[in-house]
Amino acid sequence: MNLTLKIWRQSNAKEQGKMVDYKIANVSPDMSFLEMLDVLNNELIEKGDDPVAFDHDCREGICGMCSLFINGEAHGPDRGITTCQLHMRKFKDGDTIYIEPFRAKAFPVIKDLVVDRTAFDKIQHAGGFISVNTSGNTQDANAIPVPKHDADRAFDAATCIGCGACVATCKNSSAMLFVSAKVSQFALLPQGKVEAADRVLNMVAEMDALGFGNCTNTGACEVECPKGISLENIARMNREYLKASLK
Amino acid sequence: MKLDSKIPQGPLDKKWSEYKNHIKLVNPANKRNIDVIVVGTGLAGGSAAATLAELGYNVKAFCYQDSPRRAHSIAAQGGINASKNYQGDGDSVYRLFYDTVKGGDYRAREANVYRLAEVSENIIDQCVAQGVPFAREYGGLLDNRSFGGVQVSRTFYAKGQTGQQLLLGAYSAMNRQIGRGKIQMYNRHEMLDIVLVDGKARGIIARNLINGEIERHSAHAVVICTGGYGNVFFLSTNAMGSNVTAAWKAHKRGAYFANPCYTQIHPTCIPVTGDHQSKLTLMSESLRNDGRIWVPAKMEDAVAIREGRLKPTQIAEEDRDYYLERRYPSFGNLVPRDVASRAAKERCDAGYGVNATGEAVYLDFASAIERYGKEQARIHHMDENDAKLVYKLGRDVVENKYGNLFQMYEKIVDEDPYTTPMMIYPAVHYTMGGLWVDYNLMSTIEGCYVLGEANFSDHGANRLGASALMQGLADGYFVLPYTIGDYLANDIRTGAIPTDLPEFDAAEKNVRGMIDHLISNNGTHSVDYFHKKLGKIMWDKVGMARNAKGLTEAMAEIAQLREEFYKDVKVSGTNESFNQELEKALRVADYLELGELFAKDALHREESCGGHFREEHQTEDGEAKRDDENFAYVAAWEYKGNPSEAVLHKEDLVYENIKLVTRSYK
Numbered sequence: 058m059n060l061t062l063k064i065w066r067q068s069n070a071k072e073q074g075k076m077v078d079y080k081i082a083n084v085s086p087d088m089s090f091l092e093m094l095d096v097l098n099n100e101l102i103e104k105g106d107d108p109v110a111f112d113h114d115c116r117e118g119i120c121g122m123c124s125l126f127i128n129g130e131a132h133g134p135d136r137g138i139t140t141c142q143l144h145m146r147k148f149k150d151g152d153t154i155y156i157e158p159f160r161a162k163a164f165p166v167i168k169d170l171v172v173d174r175t176a177f178d179k180i181q182h183a184g185g186f187i188s189v190n191t192s193g194n195t196q197d198a199n200a201i202p203v204p205k206h207d208a209d210r211a212f213d214a215a216t217c218i219g220c221g222a223c224v225a226t227c228k229n230s231s232a233m234l235f236v237s238a239k240v241s242q243f244a245l246l247p248q249g250k251v252e253a254a255d256r257v258l259n260m261v262a263e264m265d266a267l268g269f270g271n272c273t274n275t276g277a278c279e280v281e282c283p284k285g286i287s288l289e290n291i292a293r294m295n296r297e298y299l300k301a302s303l304k
Numbered sequence: 305m306k307l308d309s310k311i312p313q314g315p316l317d318k319k320w321s322e323y324k325n326h327i328k329l330v331n332p333a334n335k336r337n338i339d340v341i342v343v344g345t346g347l348a349g350g351s352a353a354a355t356l357a358e359l360g361y362n363v364k365a366f367c368y369q370d371s372p373r374r375a376h377s378i379a380a381q382g383g384i385n386a387s388k389n390y391q392g393d394g395d396s397v398y399r400l401f402y403d404t405v406k407g408g409d410y411r412a413r414e415a416n417v418y419r420l421a422e423v424s425e426n427i428i429d430q431c432v433a434q435g436v437p438f439a440r441e442y443g444g445l446l447d448n449r450s451f452g453g454v455q456v457s458r459t460f461y462a463k464g465q466t467g468q469q470l471l472l473g474a475y476s477a478m479n480r481q482i483g484r485g486k487i488q489m490y491n492r493h494e495m496l497d498i499v500l501v502d503g504k505a506r507g508i509i510a511r512n513l514i515n516g517e518i519e520r521h522s523a524h525a526v527v528i529c530t531g532g533y534g535n536v537f538f539l540s541t542n543a544m545g546s547n548v549t550a551a552w553k554a555h556k557r558g559a560y561f562a563n564p565c566y567t568q569i570h571p572t573c574i575p576v577t578g579d580h581q582s583k584l585t586l587m588s589e590s591l592r593n594d595g596r597i598w599v600p601a602k603m604e605d606a607v608a609i610r611e612g613r614l615k616p617t618q619i620a621e622e623d624r625d626y627y628l629e630r631r632y633p634s635f636g637n638l639v640p641r642d643v644a645s646r647a648a649k650e651r652c653d654a655g656y657g658v659n660a661t662g663e664a665v666y667l668d669f670a671s672a673i674e675r676y677g678k679e680q681a682r683i684h685h686m687d688e689n690d691a692k693l694v695y696k697l698g699r700d701v702v703e704n705k706y707g708n709l710f711q712m713y714e715k716i717v718d719e720d721p722y723t724t725p726m727m728i729y730p731a732v733h734y735t736m737g738g739l740w741v742d743y744n745l746m747s748t749i750e751g752c753y754v755l756g757e758a759n760f761s762d763h764g765a766n767r768l769g770a771s772a773l774m775q776g777l778a779d780g781y782f783v784l785p786y787t788i789g790d791y792l793a794n795d796i797r798t799g800a801i802p803t804d805l806p807e808f809d810a811a812e813k814n815v816r817g818m819i820d821h822l823i824s825n826n827g828t829h830s831v832d833y834f835h836k837k838l839g840k841i842m843w844d845k846v847g848m849a850r851n852a853k854g855l856t857e858a859m860a861e862i863a864q865l866r867e868e869f870y871k872d873v874k875v876s877g878t879n880e881s882f883n884q885e886l887e888k889a890l891r892v893a894d895y896l897e898l899g900e901l902f903a904k905d906a907l908h909r910e911e912s913c914g915g916h917f918r919e920e921h922q923t924e925d926g927e928a929k930r931d932d933e934n935f936a937y938v939a940a941w942e943y944k945g946n947p948s949e950a951v952l953h954k955e956d957l958v959y960e961n962i963k964l965v966t967r968s969y970k
Contacts, residue, residue, distance in 0.1 A: 102830040107876055114543040114544055117712075121373070122369060138715060168881070182482050186434075186480040189434060191434075197429055198388070
């Protein structure tokens with residue numbers, strides 16, 4: 058396949074960025090999207106040009122490091138996958154592909170397609186944990202039975218990889234899906250219920266302070282989430298929040 | 305220097321508790337005056353950083369990713385072992401200990417492994433308290449499953465994402481301490497050297513990956529938790545950024561590197577498709593519970609498949625060679641990883657491989673689908689001779705068990721694994737070797753501790769499934785927090801370590817010199833060009849089967865390639881910016897040294913054991929032949945300026961509780 062790539066180039070957080078055109082030839086449909094960018098970068102390096110910076114690490118869809126807005130969609134056209142799991146067979150010979158960073162006020166660009174998502178960590182610092190010491194001197198793991206249904210739903214919420222696709226997709230740059238996933242995981246487990254009220258209040262306050270927008274229920278985040286985190290989590294967080302506010 | 309493993313005296317099952325009762329403690333007020341650096345935030349580093357901070361030490365934690373949550377422990381799929389015996393199937397601390405030593409082909413330290421088995425139960429308690437959502441049964445209690453090489457169900461799991469859930473547990477414990485200010489977190493930072501003052505580890509030099517600043521960080525101890533070095537092969541299941549740099553720099557400053565040749569090649573990975581390939585993807589070991597592995601029995605069929613003239617489903621049952629079931633009737637498809645990998649290579653080398661490259665075998669679920677389908681039909685009183693119905697029912701069962709893995713396979717390969725067998729081939733997955741540590745997890749540099757995959761200690765020559773997660777968390781939550789106190793108790797009056805000491809100057813100068821060289825080199829080839837070449841040498845000559853000739857050649861070729869690298873590598877950009885090429889160049893430079901030591905270690909070990917297979921040392925039917933008389937020791941290498949000149953130090957492995965026997969899975 059021969060393709061035209063239109064890629065966002067920005068040398069650092071302070072400089073203005075712009076879209077730049079690149080041609081790439083002989084792309085194999087078996088390549089992953091990021092391998093296609095590897096090939097482009099190797100060509101750029103050998104020509105003496107600056108390669109395109111993009112975040113990636115595990116390349117198997119679990120670490121959450123890769124991002125990219127591809128043709129206007131977080132993690133590209135396919136569903137239920139991250140950019141590193143996207144393969145070139147989803148594109149046709151002669152296609153033009155637009156590649157941009159995840160854009161949000163709370164995710165400033167570091168370089169080209171790399172953005173700073175430490176705001177997500179900061180929300181977690183505000184309450185994304187259960188306050189138990191790591192001494193191991195807790196009670197036996199089977200001392201409190203947890204209904205399988207609750208454990209499974211907690212697990213589903215906990216599979217969030219923190220990539221930020223929800224924020225990048227949301228027209229309000231809201232982090233509600235991300236925050237609600239963590240709030241839900243703990244709210245559904247007996248171990249997490251003890252400090253559930255403080256947790257939801259603190260995490261939401263931090264989310265607001267960091268400049269994420271509010272939720273207007275468009276549901277776009279759920280569609281683009283590579284892990285299928287459900288909107289139900291937002292509803293659950295709203296209930297938790299209301300409950301905590303009335304205490 | 306003589307290696308002293310510092311294993312406590314006394315009976316095996318009392319060593320750890322007795323030892324803990326008598327080591328020095330640091331009181332809470334003094335802990336506030338002591339700094340500890342933790343490099344890496346995977347299961348070992350994350351759990352260590354959180355626990356040390358909770359105890360009251362001032363922790364500085366470093367990771368190269370944009371968040372500690374992304375460390376590669378997150379990709380572990382299958383599960384974590386613990387000797388809880390919740391299933392009442394006869395498990396015990398002793399059995400977990402025994403299975404691990406045997407699985408490691410009798411090349412691990414008894415006392416360390418026993419301690420690991422002992423604390424395994426605490427890990428599960430701890431993780432549940434932290435809100436890790438393990439799989440549960442309908443009664444609300446924890447579920448278990450079974451893994452290769454053992455006869456009990458002791459593996460706790462969270463679907464196919466156990467590593468993710470455990471890591472997020474450790475990450476949440478870290479977040480609590482970051483929020484309190486007890487951990488200072490440095491994301492997007494890479495450790496580029498360790499600083500020794502009066503022979504003790506007192507700090508590191510790190511590069512801020514965003515702006516290229518070279519930073520000095522001091523502490524009273526340095527804890528290295530930076531994982532394994534599988535990426536020396538270029539292609540592996542490791543993350544792209546996984547690297548040996550922190551461990552290698554410590555090695556160059558005096559930490560001995562132990563058993564570098566012990567590498568685990570995982571049998572079930574998706575095969576390579578072409579030169580563009582950047583990494584390999586693992587398909588969980590759990591698939592071997594139901595999948596049957598085969599290649600065509602007839603050479604002409606194998607050729608026809610490779611040329612696309614024949615499909616696997618067209619090959620009759622009697623023309624298939626289920627070679628694991630044929631060679632190992634009692635363990636069949638569930639032999640340990642090293643055995644399964646070598647058997648696949650043997651068939652492919654003999655010309656029976658099934659994809660275009662000739663390097664793949666089939667993992668077939670057709671008989672599992674039929675078996676489950678018939679069972680379901682009987683349960684629901686349906687017609688078990690209705691092939692269509694049976695297929696549908698069976699497919700549902702298989703989808704329930706392995707759906708996410710099948711989907712992953714389909715996305716990558718673009719073939720439906722329900723209707724056509726999966727193609728798999730072994731790939732580099734885990735490194736059992738690493739920096740040598742004593743019972744306290746301290747390396748041969750005083751005050752430099754090494755945890756998790758980065759150390760050599762617990763898995764011998766082959767790691768069992770679901771044991772890596774156990775070791776990472778055991779080291780970080782339950783071992784280091786005790787042992788480091790014994791060392792730091794001597795530092796309560798030391799005060800903060802200044803960073804303007806000449807030792808910091810020298811280390812920083814060293815780092816800057818290396819970076820300047822790479823940036824201003826202006827050669828002709830990218831970093832990947834050299835990394836791929838290194839990977840090819842490693843895979844061809846230091847891979848699944850090794851011989852003296854190949855290893856000798858590999859050492860010379862790697863040394864040659866290293867020279868070329870320094871002459872001809874091209875690194876674009878500057879140091880003072882976000883520069884991913886420079887990051888890669890610094891990592892590959894270290895792999896080019898480690899690779900040679902790796903080959904040297906493999907050459908010296910004139911036996912086959914676990915993941916290390918020497919063609920000269922095999923039985924008549926091609927099984928590994930261990931030599932306990934001459935090689936029952938840990939090979940710890942001392943750096944002497946060039947990997948080929950490294951000096952060997954031996955730590956004899958003494959087995960007081962287990963009798964050494966030949967592993968047999970026939």
